[in-house]
Amino acid sequence: MNKFWVILSHTYLSKLKAKPFIISTIISLLFVVALANIQSIIDLFTDDEVDQIAVIDETNTLFVPLTTNVEAASNDLELVEFDGTVEEGKDAVINEEYNALLVITLNDKQLPEASYYANNISDTGDQILLEQQVQQLKVALATRYSGIDEKALMEINEPVTFQATALDETAKTEEELNQARGIVYVMLFVLYITVMSYGQLIMTDVANEKSSRVMELLVSSAPAVTHMFAKILGIALLGLTQVGSIIILGIILIKSKQDEYMGGIFEYLGFQDISPAVYVYAIIFFLLGYLVYATIAAMLGSLVSRVEDTGQMMLPLIFLIMIAFFIAMFGLEAPDSTIVKVTSFIPFFSPMIMFMRVGMLDIPTWEVMVSIGIIVLSILLFAYIGAKVYKGGVLLYGRSSSLKDFKKALALSKKDS
Template sequence: MNKFWVVLSHTYLTRVKTKSFLISTLLTLLFIVGITNFQSIIDTFTDGDKEEIAMIDESGALGESLQESLTAAEEDFELISYDGSVEEGKEAVQSEDFNALIVISMNDNQLPEAAYYADNIAETGNQAAIEQHLQQLKIAIATQQSGIDEATIADIYSPIPFETVALNETAKTEEELDQARGIVYVILFVLYMAVIIYGQMIATDVATEKSSRVMEILISSASPVTHMFAKIIGIAFVGLTQVVLFMAVGYAFLAAKQDEMTGGFFSFFGVQDTSPSIYIYAVIFFLLGYMLYATLAAMLGSLVSRLEDVNQLITPMTMMIVAAFLIAMFGLQMPESTLITVTSFIPFFAPMIMFLRVGMLDLPFWEVALSIGILVGTIAILAYIGAKVYSGGVLMYGRSGSFKDIKKAMALSKKDK
C-alpha cells in the first residue's frame, strides 16, 4: 500500500508543478473572476453618459411622440432636436458633436419613414431601437387612419393565454424544468471537459513514462496494477485540486455579489432554488464517469511507446465522449425520448445521459439504481481487463497504435506472472 501512495503522490506533484497546469488554472480563475464581475468591468469602460442622436423632424408631428416612446422604454441614448439642415447634421456627426443623425418624415400615405446617418453602422443597437419605436408609431397612425379601435389592435397582437399543466403531481413545473435544464447543461459541460482533459492526461502520462524508460524503474518497485490505479487516482486529485480552486473562487465572488446576481442569467442556470439532490447525483455520475474513462485511458496509454501515437489510439474513446455529449444536448429538449431512455443504460453514455434524466425528470429509483449498477459493473470489468492489459502493455516498446496490441499485452501479462 505504501508503494501505491508513493506513485500517487509522484503523479500528483509532477502534474501540479507543470507550467501547463499552472497556466490553465490561472487563466480559468481569471475567467471566473471576469464572469462574476462582468457588469463591473463593463461599467469601468463606459463613461455612463447617454449617447446623443440628433433628430430632424420634417413631419413636424412625429418627433415628440418618438421621444416620449423612447423615454418610456428607458433607452440608453437620447434624441436631441436639431434645427439645421440634413447636410449640417451630417457634418455635426462627422465632427463628433453627435453620435448619429435621424431624419424622420411622412410618406405619400402619411405614414412615418426615416433615414439614419452615422460614421459607423456596424453597431445596430440604436438604429434598431429607433426603427422599432417608429414601427409602433406607424401601426398607431395606420390604425387611426383606418378607423380601427386601438384597443382592438392591442387585443389582436397580445399573446394568446396558453397554460401548460402537468397532471402528474410529482412532475416538474415549467420554471423548475428551465432551472434544471440550465444547471444540467453546466454540469454536463464540466463532466465532458473533465473526462476529455484528464483522460488525455492519463494516457499521455503513461506514454511519457514509457518513452523515457521511467516505467521500467517504476514497475520494478510497484506492480503494474498498483501503478495503474495510483496513476488514475493521482490524476483525479489533480482535477479535484483545480475544481476546488474554481469552486472556492467562484463561490467567494458570487457570495460577495449576491444582491447583484438575483434572477436573469443566474436564475436561468439554476443557481437559485436548485434541489441538493441534483448536486449529489452530479458528484456520483461525475466520479463514475471519470473512473470509467480514466481506466480505459490508462489501458490504452500503456499500449503506446511514443507520444505521437497517443491521440490515434484514444480517438475512439474521445468520439464516444463527444457522442454522449451530443446526445445529452438533444436530450435537454426531449428528455423523455426513446433515444435518451435507452442510452441512459449504456455504460459509456450513462454518466451524462442518466444524470440528464435525473435532473430533468422525476424517475423511479430503480432506474437510477440500475444505471449506476451497470456503470459500477462495467468499471469493475474494465478495471480487471485493463489491469491485465496494463501489466503487459507497460512492457511493450516499439511503434504501436492498434487495438490488436491488446491481445499481445494480455499475453505478456500472463508470461510476466
C-alpha cells in the first residue's frame, strides 16, 4: 500500500509543478475573473457617443413621429433634420459629420419609403432600428387610409396569452426549467472539457513513461494494477485541485459582488435558485464519469509505446464523450424523450445524461440510484479488464495504434502472472 501512495503522490506533485498545469490554471482563473467583471469590461470598450443620423424628410410630416419612436426605442441614436440636398447629405456622411443619412419619401400609394446611406453598412444596428421605426409609421398610415380602427388592429396583433401549467405537482414550472437548463448547460460543458482533458493526460502520461523505459522500473518495483490506479487517482486529485480552485475563486467573486449579480444573466442561468441537490449530483456524476473514462484511457495508454500514437487511440473515447454531450444537449430541449431515458442508463453516457435529467426533471430516486449502480459496476468491470490489459500492455513495445493489441496485452499479462 505504501507503493500505491508513493506513486500517487509522485504523479500528483509532478503534474502540479509542471508548467502546462500552472499556465492552464492561471489562464482559467483569469477567465473566471474576467467573466465576473464582464459588464465592466464591456463598458470599458463600449463607445458612449450617440450616433447622429441626418434625416431628409421629403414628406414634411414624418420626421417628428419618427424621432419620437426612435427616442423611445434607443438612447444611443439621435435624429437630426437635414435641410440640404441628398448629395450634400451624402458628402456630410463621407466627411463624418454624421454617422448616416436617412431619406424618407412617399410612394404612389402615399406610404413611406426610406433610403439609408452610410460609409459602412456592416454595422446593421442603427439600420435595423430605423427600418423597424419606418415600418411602424407605414403600418399606422396604411391603417388610417384604409379606415381600420388602430386600437382594434393593435388588439388583433397583440400576442395571444398562452400559459403552460403542469398538472403533476412535482413537475417544474417553465421558469424553473429555464433556470435548470442554464446551470445544467454550464456544468455539462465543465464535465465534457475536464473528462476529455484529464483522460488525455492519463493516456499521454502512461505512453510517455513507456517511451522513456521508465515503465519497466516502475512495474518491477510495484504491481501494474497498483501503478494504474495510483496514476488514475493522482491525476483525479490534480483535476479536483484545478477545478476546485476555479470554483472557490468563483464563489469568492460571487459573494463579493452579490448585489451586482442579482438578476441578469446570473439569474437567467439559474445560479440563484438552483437546488443544492443538483450540485451534489454534479460532483457525484463528475467523479463517476472521470473514473469510467480514466480507467479506459489508462488501459489504452498502456497499449502505445509512443506519445504520437495516443491521438489515434484516444479517438474512441473522444467519440463516446462527444455522443454523450450531443445527446445531453438534445435532452435540454426534450428531457423526456426515449433516447434520453435509454442512454441515461448506458455507463458511457449516463454521467452526462442522467445528470442532465436530474437537473431538468423530478425523476424517481430509484432511477438515479440504478444509473449510479450501473456506472459503479461498469467501473469495476473496466478496472478488472483494464488491470489485465495494463499489466501486459506496459510490457508491449513497438509501434502500436490498434485495438487489436488487446490480445497481445492479455497474453503478456497471463505469462507475467
